[in-house]
Amino acid sequence: MIRTAVAVLRKDLTLELRTKESVPAMTLFTVTAYVLFHFGLDRDSLDGDLASGVLWVTLLLAAVIGVNRLFATEREEGGIEAFLLAPVDRTALFLAKAAALFIYLVLLELVAVPMFALLLLGPDLGAALPALLPILLLANIGLAVTGALVAALAAASRARELIVPLLLPPLVVPLLIGAASATEPLLRQAADSEDLGRYLALLVGYDLVFGLIAFAVFDFLLED
């Protein structure tokens, strides 16, 4: 199963490297969103809850773009049927897609977080970074798992461009609560890390629950 997943993942990454479809679009979107927030909030620099909220809402909405494109090539070129014909475990496709989305998110954040610090963040990012990294990691896992499930659900629908932006945001509200609340004290003028453990536990719990659910039900989305 792992070998199949790695093969599909390598195919996805090669495709992304050649077409440059998802990650640049997601990155561009985040920078545009920062500009929108700058004018919408009429603030030159943000800190505390405002900074954490803007950062996380932007990242979650950028993830919507990635999720929307996640099964795009499979759908257009009939890859799902080909995959079903092959004598391999179907869960491998889920693993590969979640891993691909995870990598896209990491690549996105490599640009989006420093850009946020440059454009909008008041306090210094360096001090917050050590505690921010585990939050980003756990939120990415949760987003990747839920995103892959939502992408697969929407893939069969006629209205898939509609389903992903409607379905993903409410599903990731617990993730947003955990990530934004954990980040908020880190981005204050006087950086702090209160309640970090509690929110990290929430993120771990979310990742586990949705990881297991997606793992259990994904097979049924490919049965034809």
Place this chain on the structure above:
Amino acid sequence: MLSRGLKPFAIASVLASALAFALVFFFAPNDADQGFVQKIFYVHVPMAIVALFGFVAAGVMAIGHLRTGDRSWDMRSYVAIHLSIILGVGVLITGAIWAKAAWGHWWLWDEPVLVSFLIVFLLYCVYYPLRFSIEDPDRQARYSSVFAIAAGAFVPVNFAAVRLAEAVTHPRVLSQTGGNLPGDMRLTFVVCMLAMALLFITLFKLELSAKHSAAQLKRLRSRLELRAERAAAGPAR
């Protein structure tokens, strides 16, 4: 077949609702703080509990569908979600009225149960566009079931997460609706809860049997049309 027990359930829910309303208006005392308006609690809370239970039950029924491949389980899951959504509209409206009367605001973000309910409601609203944008009936049933399972598991996770977020900023004891109700109020509440649950089951059975008859009618009609076509084509041959 599906409507079995519909009549007793209908009668029971009418009686229970009548009793519940009588108790609410003539038996339960007015709340010391909030006065008469607190009585909306007897509609709002049972409705919320039944709706949430309906959402989770829909997830369980969806598991039944995926395990057995029997599409009638998917239909049950769909009807449960549909009714819970309708109750959900009622919950949000009565909740807003209660919040306005008791606290002076139509909406309070520091009320974790209300906020969690809104998120769950928004999520389940997506069930309709998802379900009806898939044409193949087998696939529609399967995808809807997967949605119902994921969303059913989401309900408790979401409630825990929202409460966690609120508990930090507003530490308080959340026993308003639970343990410390005085006896008269608790009795009234239990009867209201029962009435709402019976109403839900009755509507569930009614809707299922209506869906079933509609499907049967469609089948019969297509068979008749086929026969008429054959009859028309017959003499020409």
